[in-house]
Amino acid sequence: NAGVMQNPRHLVRRRGQEARLRCSPMKGHSHVYWYRQLPEEGLKFMVYLQKENIIDESGMPKERFSAEFPKEGPSILRIQQVVRGDSAAYFCASSLSAGEKLFFGSGTQLSVL
Amino acid sequence: DQQVKQNSPSLSVQEGRISILNCDYTNSMFDYFLWYKKYPAEGPTFLISISSIKDKNEDGRFTVFLNKSAKHLSLHIVPSQPGDSAVYFCAANPTGGGNKLTFGTGTQLKVEL
Numbered sequence: 270n271a272g273v274m275q276n277p278r279h280l281v282r283r284r285g286q287e288a289r290l291r292c293s294p295m296k297g298h299s300h301v302y303w304y305r306q307l308p309e310e311g312l313k314f315m316v317y318l319q320k321e322n323i324i325d326e327s328g329m330p331k332e333r334f335s336a337e338f339p340k341e342g343p344s345i346l347r348i349q350q351v352v353r354g355d356s357a358a359y360f361c362a363s364s365l366s367a368g369e370k371l372f373f374g375s376g377t378q379l380s381v382l
Numbered sequence: 383d384q385q386v387k388q389n390s391p392s393l394s395v396q397e398g399r400i401s402i403l404n405c406d407y408t409n410s411m412f413d414y415f416l417w418y419k420k421y422p423a424e425g426p427t428f429l430i431s432i433s434s435i436k437d438k439n440e441d442g443r444f445t446v447f448l449n450k451s452a453k454h455l456s457l458h459i460v461p462s463q464p465g466d467s468a469v470y471f472c473a474a475n476p477t478g479g480g481n482k483l484t485f486g487t488g489t490q491l492k493v494e495l
Contacts, residue, residue, distance in 0.1 A: 273425070302481055311386070311471060311485035312426070325482060360425050367480040373418075373425030 271296065273374035274343075275361050281380045288348040288355070290377045294363030301344045302371065303336060306358040318344060351381045385409045386474050388486035395493050401459040403489050405472030408453065412474040416483065417446060417457045420469045429470075430457070462493045 274293040282288050294301050299320045304312040314328040318338035329336070333351075338344040348355055358378050362371040387406045395401045405415075413434040418426035432439040432446045432455065439446050445458045459466055472486040 275425075278423075300481070304483075304485075309487070311388075311487045312473075312483075313485070314482050317480065317482060325480075328482075362425070362481070364481055369481075370428055371481050371483070373427070375423065375425045 273298075273361055273363050273372050275359075275374035275377050277377060278375065279378050279380070281382065282351045283382050284352055285350050288351050288379055288381075290346040290348075290359050290361075290379070291343045292346070292361030292363075292374060293343040294361075295372050298363035298365055298372075300364045300367060300369075301338050302362045302364075303344075303346050304360045304362065304373075306360065306376075308357070312360060315346075348379075351379075353381045355379060356381045383408075384487070385412075386472055386484050386486040388470075388472055388489050390489050391487070392490040392492070395462045395491065397464055397493055397495050398461045401457075401462045401466065401491055401493065403457040403459075403470050403472075403491065405455045405457075405486055406453055407455075407474050409474070409476065409484070410453075411476040412484070413477050414475040414479075415446070415448060415455050416473045416475070417444075418471045418473060418485075419466075420471060420488070426471055459491075462491075464493050464495060467491055467493045 303315040306312045316336045317325040333349045358376045360376045362373045416431040417429040420426045448455045469488045473483040
């Protein structure tokens with residue numbers, strides 16, 4: 270029973286490029302959350318999605334960031350025109366339903382040169 | 383505004399002794415609290431939780447205490463084992479918050495032989 274799968278594990282981008290981070294939730298989970306951990310900080314909520322719907326995106330930066338969770342395939346966190354300040358660990362988590370326990374993936378470490 | 387605070391970035395304890403990790407919060411709307419454990423290059427894993435209607439919850443070697451009036455919680459690990467060496471995050475959730483957790487900055491626990 271595979272856990273939450275994130276890829277890539279490490280992603281290096283130059284300033285101005287696009288970053289795409291993928292997350293496959295645990296089998297049977299339809300609720301996906303993205304969190305970001307900046308250096309020396311705790312994880313911060315970004316967005317909550319349920320199949321094909323964005324439920325809460327109150328933690329997403331207003332520009333350049335978007336997320337989707339299509340009917341088929343993984344959830345994608347997309348960052349356009351990356352800047353150095355986007356360098357962080359991005360964690361995806363999934364749950365069976367809204368209030369159920371969260372299971373986290375191993376994260377994607379984004380480095381912007 | 384850091385609503386969940388872990389003021390000790392690191393803690394070193396001898397094997398077999400008790401580890402006490404502390405967490406303070408400021409938001410009175412928080413009513414559910416969780417502790418996560420994180421090893422390097424892995425995602426956080428759920429450890430133990432407590433609802434605001436309780437003041438103690440125990441699971442094996444792990445006990446969480448909640449003092450609502452002081453807005454303080456602590457995680458006790460006894461006896462501590464070398465495998466407990468990890469970063470421990472305190473997280474909080476308001477009523478109806480689903481899994482939109484607010485995390486502290488973490489405490490690095492090192493259990494020495």
